[in-house]
Amino acid sequence: MSFALIVDILIEYWPMFLRGAGKTLLVAIVGTIIGSIIGLMIGVIRTIPEPEKGIKKHLLKAVNMLIGAYIEVFRGTPMMVQAMVIYYGSAIALGVQMDILDAAFLVISINTGAYMAEIVRGGIISIDKGQYEAAEAIGMNHLQTMVNVVLPQAIRNILPATGNEFIINIKDSSVLSVIGLTELFYQSKSVSGANYKYFEVFLITSVVYLIMTISVTKILRYVERRMDGAENYDILGNQMQVETPRIVGQEQKDK
Amino acid sequence: MFLEDLSSTQVFFDRKLSSSSIKIKILNKGRIKLKKSFLMMIMATLLIAALVVGCGGNTTDNTNGAQNPPVANGDNNQAPSEPVKEVFRVGMEAGYAPFNWTQIGDANGAVKIDGSPEYAGGYDVEIAKRIAEGLGRELVIVKTDWDGLVPSLQADKIDAIIAGMSPTAKRKESIDFSDNYYKSDLVIVVKKGGKYDGATSLKDFNGAKVTAQLNTFHYTVVDQIEGVNKQSAMDSFPAMRVALEAGMIDGYVSERPEGVSAEAANANFKLIEFTEADGFQTSDEDTAIAVGLAKGSDLVGPINEVLAGISLDEQKEIMDKAIENQPAAQ
Numbered sequence: 001m002s003f004a005l006i007v008d009i010l011i012e013y014w015p016m017f018l019r020g021a022g023k024t025l026l027v028a029i030v031g032t033i034i035g036s037i038i039g040l041m042i043g044v045i046r047t048i049p050e051p052e053k054g055i056k057k058h059l060l061k062a063v064n065m066l067i068g069a070y071i072e073v074f075r076g077t078p079m080m081v082q083a084m085v086i087y088y089g090s091a092i093a094l095g096v097q098m099d100i101l102d103a104a105f106l107v108i109s110i111n112t113g114a115y116m117a118e119i120v121r122g123g124i125i126s127i128d129k130g131q132y133e134a135a136e137a138i139g140m141n142h143l144q145t146m147v148n149v150v151l152p153q154a155i156r157n158i159l160p161a162t163g164n165e166f167i168i169n170i171k172d173s174s175v176l177s178v179i180g181l182t183e184l185f186y187q188s189k190s191v192s193g194a195n196y197k198y199f200e201v202f203l204i205t206s207v208v209y210l211i212m213t214i215s216v217t218k219i220l221r222y223v224e225r226r227m228d229g230a231e232n233y234d235i236l237g238n239q240m241q242v243e244t245p246r247i248v249g250q251e252q253k254d255k
Numbered sequence: 256m257f258l259e260d261l262s263s264t265q266v267f268f269d270r271k272l273s274s275s276s277i278k279i280k281i282l283n284k285g286r287i288k289l290k291k292s293f294l295m296m297i298m299a300t301l302l303i304a305a306l307v308v309g310c311g312g313n314t315t316d317n318t319n320g321a322q323n324p325p326v327a328n329g330d331n332n333q334a335p336s337e338p339v340k341e342v343f344r345v346g347m348e349a350g351y352a353p354f355n356w357t358q359i360g361d362a363n364g365a366v367k368i369d370g371s372p373e374y375a376g377g378y379d380v381e382i383a384k385r386i387a388e389g390l391g392r393e394l395v396i397v398k399t400d401w402d403g404l405v406p407s408l409q410a411d412k413i414d415a416i417i418a419g420m421s422p423t424a425k426r427k428e429s430i431d432f433s434d435n436y437y438k439s440d441l442v443i444v445v446k447k448g449g450k451y452d453g454a455t456s457l458k459d460f461n462g463a464k465v466t467a468q469l470n471t472f473h474y475t476v477v478d479q480i481e482g483v484n485k486q487s488a489m490d491s492f493p494a495m496r497v498a499l500e501a502g503m504i505d506g507y508v509s510e511r512p513e514g515v516s517a518e519a520a521n522a523n524f525k526l527i528e529f530t531e532a533d534g535f536q537t538s539d540e541d542t543a544i545a546v547g548l549a550k551g552s553d554l555v556g557p558i559n560e561v562l563a564g565i566s567l568d569e570q571k572e573i574m575d576k577a578i579e580n581q582p583a584a585q
Contacts, residue, residue: 012359013359015359015372016357016359016373019371019372025302084403084406087410088403088406088407088409088410091409091410091411091412092406092409092410097410097411097412100370177400178400178402178403179400179403180397180398180399180400180403180407182370182371182398186398186400189350189491189493190349190350190356190357190373190398191357192350192493193348193349193350193351193352193356193357193491193492193493194350194352194356194357194358194581194582194583195520195582195583196352196496196516196517196520196521196583197583198493198496198497198500199497199500211302212302215302216302219302
């Protein structure tokens with residue numbers, strides 16, 4: 001292994017690495033966004049207070065059971081297996097020919113959705129009960145309470161966990177190479193399969209993955225800070241308070 | 256970040272320049288922040304670049320997709336003046352040199368990989384070109400993971416597997432095969448200067464840690480070595496080569512062309528060839544490779560006709576050329 005060799009590989013194959021990274025990122029972004037939307041919807045449905053009687057009660061129970069099954073199935077099986085079953089299964093059993101990229105979006109979205117559903121549920125539970133009562137007191141229904149009161153706070157709370165999902169998606173999209181998605185890992189396998197330089201190629205690959213994940217971490221941190229709003233006014237006030245006695249004293253002396 | 260900077264300035268003004276040390280502190284803080292945001296900008300730029308390139312590749316995916324039925328594909332791709340030519344979709348790993356590999360340009364007659372700006376070259380590609388020509392169809396290379404090849408064929412995502420695949424009895428249960436288009440001997444690739452460098456017979460591998468690729472007959476024949484320490488199968492040749500280089504295994508079973516290439520590309524590898532009596536006992540269906548086709552495919556006849564036109568000498572010639580042209584050899 002030598003540094004010059006790594007540079008040579010980069011010069012020759014950089015478009016393959018970059019295209020692979022692009023596809024990895026694209027799949028991870030789409031998967032995380034759609035997965036989060038699925039998770040939010042499920043979270044809202046799952047926290048509907050149970051009606052006391054009637055059809056609604058049974059309907060809600062049935063929907064909750066379906067959601068439960070969805071979460072169990074997609075959280076309890078590896079994404080690689082899901083990809084194989086969905087991509088090839090849809091063609092063999094149902095005769096539906098799916099585009100590789102569409103299949104990748106679908107697999108990663110529903111997989112992320114299953115995890116996000118639980119994360120969102122956690123976020124909603126974390127909101128104080130008083131908030132629901134207050135919302136109810138001013139006549140909001142469940143959806144209004146969720147959209148206007150609970151979710152804005154819950155989303156802030158689940159943002160770190162969502163960032164986790166995003167980073168996991170960047171890395172785990174590599175398993176989608178089984179259905180022929182030419183993401184970063186598959187591209188690296190191709191490069192090393194062609195030039196037999198395994199260590200060097202995968203060293204480059206790991207750096208590319210790191211750049212992606214660290215960038216995403218930084219960006220999400222920034223988003224979090226923006227969502228928190230300005231915390232500085234507090235600091236400003238505190239500093240003045242700390243200094244106040246002395247200044248006040250001086251002022252008093254001046255007087 | 257901007258807000259914080261702003262408020263720092265506010266603090267600074269509120270103090271009415273009362274203390275110069277505080278001022279320096281605040282300025283320093285600002286500079287560190289500037290550096291951080293610069294780093295972030297670089298990262299964001301890299302991210303966006305990757306994404307843009309990725310999206311670019313992705314549009315070709317959709318318009319060019321081999322997944323479309325052949326007729327629709329012809330409609331999408333070809334200029335109206337050209338006659339619509341049926342496509343011949345061939346699946347391969349494009350990562351098993353010298354049979355098939357991926358390269359950036361179209362040197363040495365490489366063919367563009369579907370939905371990707373890269374090209375595939377190698378022995379399989381040359382054979383695929385001849386078959387497509389014989390069938391009067393347009394060749395489309397579909398890059399598919401090894402384990403995805405048979406399912407892809409069954410799911411009608413490709414028309415044929417030309418990927419150095421041997422027509423084993425087990426595979427024949429799920430797919431059909433053409434006649435052979437290459438026949439090679441089994442070898443073991445070991446580490447140069449290692450304990451097994453200089454072995455001449457299978458008996459010399461007593462106690463050696465040997466493995467082979469998952470779902471290949473290479474793995475089954477490992478049992479023919481007496482007293483072998485059979486390792487779990489690995490999913491690709493790259494993985495086995497890494498394992499060998501790292502000393503996790505003493506050798507892996509391979510076919511001669513792959514072994515020759517590995518030896519040529521990496522000075523640490525040594526190819527061990529056997530005479531017929533001392534080597535692996537194999538049947539013809541194992542050491543030969545053939546074109547995989549869907550069960551009951553009507554392509555078997557026409558493809559066999561094309562393959563019959565390629566003599567053994569010609570096969571050897573194409574293979575030698577592929578070994579010579581593979582990226583690692585350059």
